[in-house]
Amino acid sequence: MADRFRITLGQLNPTVGDLAGNAALAREAWQAGKEAGADLVALPEMFITGYNAQDLVMKRAFQLDVMTHIEALAADCADGPALAIGAPWAEGTALYNAYLILKGGKIASRSLKYNLPNETVFDEVRIFDAGPLGGPYSVGNTRIGSPICEDAWHPDVAETLEETGAEFLLVPNGSPYYRNKMETRMNVMVARVIETGLPLIYLNMIGGQDDQVFDGASFALNPGGQLAMQLPAFERQITHVDLERGPEGWRVVQQDLAHLPDAWEQDYRVMVLGLRDYMHKTGFKKVLLGLSGGIDSAIVATIAVDALGADNVRCVMLPSEYTSQDSLDDAEAVAKALGCRYDYVPISEGRGAITNTLAPLFEGHEPGLTEENIQSRLRGLLLMAMSNKFGEMLLTTGNKSEVAVGYATIYGDMSGGYNPIKDMYKTRVFETCRWRNANHRDWMMGPKGEMIPDRIITKPPTAELREDQKDSDSLPDYPVLDAILDILVDQNGSIEDCVAAGFERDIAKKVEHLIYISEYKRFQSAPGPRLTKGAFWLDRRYPIVNRWRDPS
Template structure:
């Protein structure tokens, strides 16, 4: 009986629907495992298709093509270690989230996901059928159980596998990031280890998919919850883990234990990786954005440079007569600090032409919000023209506070293809900007040092659409606004709860009103990096037409 088992863990980054490309990545990992003398090479959940596939997974043509790729992989990997890979399995009128074990040229086992997540970004109950509680599979003379992602968050699947002879647990995951999620994962996995007395391998994918970023952070636990191996977060890598059979069963030998960065750093990296993969997986090479001289566009420009390199980022200042000299100076300053292209495109002439065109229709009315928004919409038109002409994707720059209360102009500054800070409240935008000025990491393509001028961070926020305008003319101070929004949005708390927390009822009701009436704007907004469990899109799906208001 062998007393050693080598597992190759591929913490890999699939591309949605790129079946051949994902299969090629799996084969490359298998080759690394073969060279290292592995017994089993493992990839994450649904890897052959990518995750989260949403309704794409219901397409029979995709299911058939994915199955064909898995079968081809089995043939290609016949001479070497077993390969474990996730994908869809259709049987009759049922569809399962499956984990395939390939060995000696064929599929030798299928594990079927039992617990289907149906919350936040997950809709698996409407996409898949629940598989039965099953037993382990054999690789050589070792029996392995594979609870698939959500299955390991409950006791029954792991306990059934242990009772039916599993000697260790290999958990493939497609688990997307939100802040502090790693601690929740670890707590659940430690519980499974304590309950079963078995070692556990938690294998997560990395990379961006639309709004979601899979953060890796794969790890190996020994019985008792002792950490044997910890992979870094966000990095694509293939690692070999050795297990040794003892009188008390298998134990993982100690390996590298990466230190996990702070939540602030992880949030920023999610913004960078989300944009980098959104660009790479959609085929875009370059981006542009309107650089106003304010904090939001400054941070988005910095994220873009860190993600893509300065040579792939165009910043455009589009001043009106209300744009301050300080904003003009700050915008040019940050573009020079980042090293990216800076274009200066005044909008006065275009705005005057639009004003003249509308004058007969607007005669006898007072100037107000409509005229202010023409400026924003003209900027959107010009930026989209540049995007079309040069093939550069337009980034939007609204933070979560603005997105929540509709403090943005639809078809104006909301125009664009992606928003890296969509789930970042304004107060965190300031914190993150200060952090980036003090921090440089290898995964950042931008320069070190104070990349965002302090004058941008310190100035009062303003849309500069009228003389001496300040955001706080229309909104509560951002520390108050963000605290209320955190309660109403992220925590689903009541108006009464907010009042009990010390906020003025009139202020809370006003914020609630703005939140509800802005739903139609969010419905049409660009996707953006998900940092929380209540990001605007799949996490929080509210009707556009809605007369409910909390009277508590």
């Protein structure tokens, strides 16, 4: 009986729908495993399709194409280690989330996901059928249990695998990031190890897919919960993990442990990687954005340069008569520090033409919000024209606080294809700017040093759509607003919860009202990377037409 078992892990970045490209990544990992003398090469959940592929996997033509690529993989990888890869698996009218073991030129065995997640960003109950509680599969004379992602978050599958002879657990995952999830995952997997007494290898993918970013950070645990292997977060890795058999069974051979970044760095890297992959996977190479001299556009410009490089970022200042000299100076300073292109496009002439065109219709009506929004929509029109002309994707720059309460102009500053800070509250934007000014990492394509002048961080936020305008004219101060939003949105709490936390009932009711009446704007807003479990899109799904309000 063999006393050593080597697994090659592919912590890689698949693209949804790119079956040929994902298969090529699988072959690369398999070849590395073959050269290293691996017994098994393992890839994450649903790797061949990319994850989260949503309703695409229900399309019959797609399923057939998947099997064509799987069969070709099996044939190509016949002479060497077994290959474990996640894929949809159709049997009759049923469709499963499966983990396929390819050996000897064929599909030798398969595990079917039993616990289907049906919360936050996951709709697997609607898409897949639940597989049975199954046993382990064999590679050589070693029996391996593979609870698929959600299966490892519950005790039943792991316990069944242990009871039916599994010697260790290999958990393939498509587990997207949210803040503090790395610690949550670790705690849950330690529980599985303690319950079963088996070593556990947790394999996660990396990369951005729409709003979700997969953070990797794969690891291995020995019985008792000892951490034996830790891969870096967010980084592509093909690595080899050895297990040795002793008197008490298999144990993962101890490796050097990668350092995991803190929460501020994790969030920032998610925004950078999310934008970078969104661009790469949709075929765009360059972006542009309106650079106002405010903090939100400054951090988005910085994220864009860190993701794509300064040569691929265009910043545009579109001033009106309400744009202060400070804003003009601050926007130029950001663009200069980042080293990206900076265009100056005044809107006064265009705004005058629109005002004259509408004057006969608006006669007798006092100027107000309509005229403010015309400025924002004119900027959106000009930026979209540049996007069309130059083939550069427009980034929108609204933070989560604004997105939550609708403090943004639809078809104006909400115009764009992607929003890197969509799930970051304003108060956290301030601190993120300070973090980026003080920190630089090798994965950032932008320069070191202060990218965002301190004045941008400390001056009162304003949309500059009228004289002496401040955000606080229309909204509670951001520390109050964000704390109420955290209760109502992220915690799905009530008005009474807000009052219990020390906030005035009338202010909490106003914020709740703004959240509900802004649903139609969010429905039409650009996607952005998910940082929390309360992100707008799949995490929180409310009707657009909704007349209910908390009666408390």
